[in-house]
Amino acid sequence: MTEHLRRDLTDGVLTLTLDRVDKKNALTEAMYAALSDGLEQAESDPAVRVVLLRAEGESFTAGNDLGDFAKVAMTGENPVQVTRFLRALAHASKPLVAAVRGRAVGVGTTLLLHCDLVLLAEDALLTTPFVGLALVPEAASSLLLPARIGHARAYAMFALGEAMGAAEAVACGLANKALPAEQLDAVARDTARRLASQPAGALAATKRLMRDAGVIAGVMETESAQFLNRLRSPEAREAFQAFAERRAPDFSKFG
Secondary structure, three states: OOOOEEEEEEOOEEEEEEOOHHHOOOEOHHHHHHHHHHHHHHHHOOOOOEEEEEEOOOOOEOOEOHHHHHHHHHHOOOOHHHHHHHHHHHHOOOOEEEEEOOEEEOHHHHHHHHOOEEEEEOOOEEEOOOHHHOOOOOOOHHHHHHHHHOHHHHHHHHHOOOOEEHHHHHHOOOOOEEEOHHHHHHHHHHHHHHHHOOOHHHHHHHHHHHOOHHHHHHHHHHHHHHHHHHHOOHHHHHHHHHHHOOOOOOOOOOO
């Protein structure tokens, strides 16, 4: 467990709270490990009927900690806990509910594609700026995002880093509701408790009918291989070096 992720189990709802407010809840390997622990607990513990994902502060998450990305780019190390977390998302059999306020960057948006109910604060802003970092989509989002919102909008989010606000996310089926920020947590907890009161077997069977975990996991593996290759590419090194130096990256020297 890390101090940057809190777990609470009440009334059948396991709440996982990101709490690295000073870094806008950017996800480290330790946080991915703690999230994986939580999802694995949900699978094995019959007392857990629903998982609620939320965050402290003004941002849901700034995405993967770029320092960790840069480390992989420079050393070639494999981000084991990221892979573990993505697999846990793919195979989650219990309902996942997300409560999102502020920025949800990269995996902060793609993990929502694995949630069964997504509630957004009206100030939520979803972005997947992978190509701008010389990377590719992850979390099976290359399959799930176009299926949810259409190829044109998904491509613009991936390739151009175009942001999607809460109202548009609801209108295109990426989220269920957009709420005033001060109501988000209460509505999310009430929604999770309502789900927890439903018959667990029927919920699990419904989720299996709606999602093919094997297909999703297979897409994740394909994406992950490409993602690691891209992380180790000269383009990615340029992207992360430019970020560290607070300048625009120059990709013109790469074919």
